[in-house]
Amino acid sequence: MPVVHIYMFEGRTDDQKSAMAQGVTKAISEAAGIPDSATTIVIHDTKRSDWAQGGVMASDS
Amino acid sequence: MPVVHIYMFEGRTDDQKSAMAQGVTKAISEAAGIPDSATTIVIHDTKRSDWAQGGVMASDS
Amino acid sequence: MPVVHIYMFEGRTDDQKSAMAQGVTKAISEAAGIPDSATTIVIHDTKRSDWAQGGVMASDS
Amino acid sequence: MPVVHIYMFEGRTDDQKSAMAQGVTKAISEAAGIPDSATTIVIHDTKRSDWAQGGVMASDS
Amino acid sequence: MPVVHIYMFEGRTDDQKSAMAQGVTKAISEAAGIPDSATTIVIHDTKRSDWAQGGVMASDS
Amino acid sequence: MPVVHIYMFEGRTDDQKSAMAQGVTKAISEAAGIPDSATTIVIHDTKRSDWAQGGVMASDS
Numbered sequence: 001m002p003v004v005h006i007y008m009f010e011g012r013t014d015d016q017k018s019a020m021a022q023g024v025t026k027a028i029s030e031a032a033g034i035p036d037s038a039t040t041i042v043i044h045d046t047k048r049s050d051w052a053q054g055g056v057m058a059s060d061s
Numbered sequence: 062m063p064v065v066h067i068y069m070f071e072g073r074t075d076d077q078k079s080a081m082a083q084g085v086t087k088a089i090s091e092a093a094g095i096p097d098s099a100t101t102i103v104i105h106d107t108k109r110s111d112w113a114q115g116g117v118m119a120s121d122s
Numbered sequence: 123m124p125v126v127h128i129y130m131f132e133g134r135t136d137d138q139k140s141a142m143a144q145g146v147t148k149a150i151s152e153a154a155g156i157p158d159s160a161t162t163i164v165i166h167d168t169k170r171s172d173w174a175q176g177g178v179m180a181s182d183s
Numbered sequence: 184m185p186v187v188h189i190y191m192f193e194g195r196t197d198d199q200k201s202a203m204a205q206g207v208t209k210a211i212s213e214a215a216g217i218p219d220s221a222t223t224i225v226i227h228d229t230k231r232s233d234w235a236q237g238g239v240m241a242s243d244s
Numbered sequence: 245m246p247v248v249h250i251y252m253f254e255g256r257t258d259d260q261k262s263a264m265a266q267g268v269t270k271a272i273s274e275a276a277g278i279p280d281s282a283t284t285i286v287i288h289d290t291k292r293s294d295w296a297q298g299g300v301m302a303s304d305s
Numbered sequence: 306m307p308v309v310h311i312y313m314f315e316g317r318t319d320d321q322k323s324a325m326a327q328g329v330t331k332a333i334s335e336a337a338g339i340p341d342s343a344t345t346i347v348i349h350d351t352k353r354s355d356w357a358q359g360g361v362m363a364s365d366s
Contacts, residue, residue, distance in 0.1 A: 001284075001312075001313055001314055001356065001358075001363070002311055002312055002313035002314075003247050003284060003286065003311075003312045003313075004309065004310070004311050004312075004329075005190075005309070005310045006307055006308075006309050006333070007066075007103050007306075007307055007308045007309075008306055008307035008308075008337070008339075009306055009307075012337050014232050014240070014242070016336050016337050016338075017232065017233065017240065017336075018235075018239075018240050018243065019335075019336035020332060020333055020336035020337055021235035021238055021239070021240060022235075022238040022239075022332075022336075023331075023332025023333070023335060023336050024238075024329050024332045024333065025235065025237065025238035026238065026328075026332070027325060027327075027328025027329045027331070027332045028311070028325055028328070028329065030324075030328060031321055031322075031324035031325035031327075031328050032313070032317050032321050032325055033321075034313075036237045036238050037236070037237040038237075039235075039236075039237065039238070040234075040235070040236055040245075040247060040284065041234070041235040041236075042190050042229055042233065042234055042247065043233040043234075043235075044105075044227075044233070045233065046103055049075050049078065050078065050103065050104040050105070050106065051101075051102070051103055051104070051306065052079075052082035052083075052086065052100075052101070052102040052104075053098070053100075053101055053102075053306075054086065054097045054098040054099075054100065055082055055083040055085075055086035055087065055097050055100070055102075056079075056082075056083075057075070057078065057079050057082060058306070059075070060079065062129075062130055062131055062173060062175075062180070062345075063128055063129055063130035063131075064128075064129045064130075064308050064345060064347065065126065065127070065128050065129075066126070066127045067124055067125075067126050067150070068123075068124055068125045068126075068188075068225050069123055069124035069125075069154070069156075070123055070124075073154050077153055077154050077155075078153075080152075080153035081149060081150055081153035081154055083149075083153075084148075084149025084150070084152060084153050085126075085146050085149045085150065087145075087149070088142060088144075088145025088146045088148070088149045089128070089142055089145070089146065091141075091145060092138055092139075092141035092142035092144075092145050093130070093134050093138050093142055094138075095130075101306075101308060101345065103308065105227075107225055110197050110200065111200065111225065111226040111227070111228065112123065112223075112224070112225055112226070113201075113204035113205075113208065113222075113223070113224040113226075114123075114220070114222070114223055114224075115208065115219045115220040115221075115222065116204055116205040116207075116208035116209065116219050116222070116224075117204075117205075118197070118200065118201050118204060119123070120197070121201065123223075125186050125223060125225065127251075129310075129347050136293050136301070136303070139293065139294065139301065140296075140300075140301050140304065143296035143299055143300070143301060144296075144299040144300075146299075147296065147298065147299035148299065158298045158299050159297070159298040160298075161296075161297070161298065161299070162184075162186060162223065162295075162296070162297055163295070163296040163297075163299075164186065164251050164290055164294065164295055165294040165295070165296075166288075166294070166349075167294065168347055171319050171322065172322065172347065172348040172349070172350065173345075173346070173347055173348070174323075174326035174327075174330065174344075174345070174346040174348075175342070175344075175345055175346075176330065176341045176342040176343075176344065177326055177327040177329075177330035177331065177341050177344070177346075178323075178326070178327075179319070179322065179323050179326060181319070182323065184251075184252060184253055184295065184297075184302070185250055185251055185252035185253075186250075186251045186252075187248065187249070187250050187251075188248070188249045189246055189247075189248050189272070190245075190246055190247045190248075191245055191246035191247075191276070191278075192245055192246075195276050199275055199276050199277075200275075202274075202275035203271060203272055203275035203276055205271075205275075206270075206271025206272070206274060206275050207248075207268050207271045207272065209267075209271070210264060210266075210267025210268045210270070210271045211250070211264055211267070211268065213263075213267060214260055214261075214263035214264035214266075214267050215252070215256050215260050215264055216260075217252075234245065236245075241245070249312075258354050258362070258364070261354065261355065261362065262357075262361075262362050262365065265357035265360055265361070265362060266357075266360040266361075268360075269357065269359065269360035270360065280359045280360050281358070281359040282359075283357075283358070283359065283360070284356075284357070284358055285356070285357040285358075285360075286312050286351055286355065286356055287355040287356070287357075288349075288355070289355065
């Protein structure tokens, strides 16, 4: 506890993902008083052709 | 707001996904009084070998 | 198949949700060639105090 | 009903996934009194480089 | 690892949920060779008025 | 983009949730080079009686 699912466009490097996981974990622990070790993060790379805003695919905008 | 996650079998074309995103966005805006621009849709292509109904994988049925 | 999760602010009436489910189901069936009966929709009412955009809770904006 | 999403490291074989779907479906039906046929399971294979525990990517631990 | 989200109608007792969590955890460990302790399960009670199949709310069917 | 779902035990105050959303948004923007305004966060309060680790409900441990 907690479990965090992050959905974002593919293309981030492993180093960026690692830095993101560290930062998000720390932000949760500081704000909510939860030990770092308790936080699970799952990153879901998503293609622009699978993501729409306002009915328009991100690959078309 | 809103955020919509759609899980379905892989195999739809980009044109089908685009039409689906347009239609779903419009359906939400008409029913719930939400501007089109506010709706985010994430499509999750799923293999038949990762989907089960009644304990039977879709790839086996 | 498919499974659709819709996350939105609480406050829509049952009639609005029903119209939304009908419209979303029809939009998917028309765009992707899937029978209406195959689509499952789960609506997740969310409090404005549990939703943030740009780091600001919707209840504060 | 119900819908089950399982997020786990990639690498399980189709046979393992099939056995898992059967077992999970049976466990739900026995505990909750739901017919097997009603349960939908979606398995989400996840790379170790997309999964973090305690701020550390599983690919680095 | 793994993380399991179960969406189902509200109304199960705590005893049923506990038996379900035990059974699902055991089914995953047996099929996929994962220690029981590694599995996280989150149960999401859902109102029939927030669940639709084939465009019809479960509360209306 | 991105969309973040955070599942955690209920009981955090609105101030804690607000600080968490700010921190998580900033962590993502710094690590992944994404403007703060693009990040949507949905917090899902979960009862201990709906959360299991190792097959044991958090309300029993």
